[in-house]
Structure formats: structure tokens, C-alpha cells
Amino acid sequence: MEVIICKDYDEASAKAYEVMKEVISAKDDATLGLATGSTPIGLYKNMIKDHKENGVSYAKCHSFNLDEYVGIDRNHEQSYYTFMHENLFNHIDIKEENINLPYGDDQAACDAYEKAMDGYKIDIQVLGIGANGHIGFNEPGTSFDSLTHIVDLQEKTISDNARFFNNDMNLVPKKAITMGIATIMKAKKVLLIATGANKADAVYGLVKGEVTESLPASILQRHPDVVVVVDEAAASKIK
Ligand code: PGA
Numbered sequence: 161m162e163v164i165i166c167k168d169y170d171e172a173s174a175k176a177y178e179v180m181k182e183v184i185s186a187k188d189d190a191t192l193g194l195a196t197g198s199t200p201i202g203l204y205k206n207m208i209k210d211h212k213e214n215g216v217s218y219a220k221c222h223s224f225n226l227d228e229y230v231g232i233d234r235n236h237e238q239s240y241y242t243f244m245h246e247n248l249f250n251h252i253d254i255k256e257e258n259i260n261l262p263y264g265d266d267q268a269a270c271d272a273y274e275k276a277m278d279g280y281k282i283d284i285q286v287l288g289i290g291a292n293g294h295i296g297f298n299e300p301g302t303s304f305d306s307l308t309h310i311v312d313l314q315e316k317t318i319s320d321n322a323r324f325f326n327n328d329m330n331l332v333p334k335k336a337i338t339m340g341i342a343t344i345m346k347a348k349k350v351l352l353i354a355t356g357a358n359k360a361d362a363v364y365g366l367v368k369g370e371v372t373e374s375l376p377a378s379i380l381q382r383h384p385d386v387v388v389v390v391d392e393a394a395a396s397k398i399k
Pocket residue numbers: 196197198199200288289290291294295296
């Protein structure tokens with residue numbers, strides 16, 4: 161695991177893009193594993209800028225996102241499908257038919273997503289990390305053997321996300337579909353970005369803690385190619 165400590169969010173985003181660019185420069189038909197959340201937005205801005213200014217192309221790339229809510233339409237303003245289009249896909253030249261997000265509420269949808277990914281092999285998987293060490297929607301306690309599955313969102317996640325749903329917890333989806341931990345571990349390379357002091361404990365667990373299902377991201381210590389890009393605040397406990 162390589163850990164790169166940056167000054168702040170902007171520097172971390174630029175560094176994360178360097179890691180991403182190395183992959184797409186070496187392989188113009190790379191398969192990208194992508195994530196939502198506030199963390200990767202800076203990375204996506206760098207991807208968009210380099211595409212617009214220097215023509216870096218995603219025309220041959222495929223993408224697979226980590227997760228999606230269950231129970232709201234893809235075109236809902238808060239779906240991850242919408243998030244990805246607004247924050248990345250609409251601004252680069254990736255083809256709509258090459259974009260994949262999990263969608264559905266049953267085992268068949270999960271199996272189909274695994275099968276689709278197996279056909280490509282993810283060259284680089286972008287990850288954020290939750291303050292509790294979650295990756296994707298894999299909360300503490302999720303089996304390291306898990307593949308794409310349906311999860312019940314924790315009460316805390318539902319209340320945290322209510323701000324995006326008119327502050328009405330009843331409107332927040334109660335379930336999600338997510339790549340599992342074993343799915344994420346299949347990626348050839350993992351790029352995990354974490355910024356802010358509230359991530360410092362999770363980053364400690366990720367880099368230096370025991371490998372335990374209580375901190376899902378700790379499994380990445382066993383992955384052969386992981387780059388962790390953090391800012392000073394998130395790195396405060398590993399220095
Ligand atoms: P964030 O979420 O990027 O919005 O902090 C990260 C995560 O929960 O995986």
C-alpha cells in the first residue's frame with residue numbers, strides 16, 4: 161500500500177488524478193471503477209479539465225460504479241446515476257452505453273452486475289472511505305467474501321442523507337445495492353482518497369490497523385496495488 165500525503169483537498173485531488181491518468185494513458189480502453197460522495201468530485205474536476213483542455217479521451221473506456229440507492233428512479237435528482245452524470249459523465253466523452261451502475265433490488269440484479277464486471281476487469285477502482293471505515297455501502301461487519309449485494313441502510317446514514325431529501329427521513333431510500341468487499345478486491349488497482357479530520361481514525365485503521373471486518377477498508381492491506389491519497393488532516397494519526 162502506497163500512502164501519499166498532500167497538503168489539502170485540492171492537492172489530493174490533483175495527485176489522485178495523476179494516479180488515474182497513468183492508468184488511462186497506458187490503456188485507452190481502461191475500465192474505471194467509480195465512486196460517488198464529496199471526496200472524488202475534485203478528481204472528477206481534474207478529469208474534466210484535462211479532457212476539455214488537452215483532449216484526454218474516455219471514448220473507449222467503460223465504467224462501473226460502486227453502488228446505487230434502491231427504490232428511487234435512476235433519473236431521480238439524488239440517484240447516484242444522476243450524480244455521476246452531473247459531476248463527470250456529461251462533461252467527458254465516455255459513451256452512455258459504456259456506463260454501468262448497479263440497479264435493482266434483487267439477487268438477479270446483483271448477479272448480473274458481477275457478471276458484467278467479470279467481462280471487463282476493473283483497471284482502477286476509485287474509493288472514498290466512511291468515517292467508520294466503510295467502502296461503498298459495505299458497513300462494518302460486512303463479510304470480506306461479499307459480492308454485489310443489497311444492503312439495509314443504517315439509521316445514521318438515513319438521517320445523514322435526509323438533507324438531500326427535503327430533510328424528510330421518509331423520503332430517503334432505506335436500501336442500496338453495492339459492490340461487495342470481494343468485488344472491490346478484484347480490481348487490478350485501487351485508488352482510495354480521504355480528506356478531512358473526520359476521516360483520520362478510519363485512515364489509521366486502513367493503513368495501520370488490524371485487518372478486520374469491523375473496519376471494512378482494512379482489507380485493502382491485502383490488495384497488491386493500492387494507492388491511498390490523503391490530506392494532512394486525514395493523515396494526522398498515521399504520521
Ligand atoms: P464522502 O463519502 O466522500 O462524502 O465523505 C465517502 C464514503 O462514505 O465512502
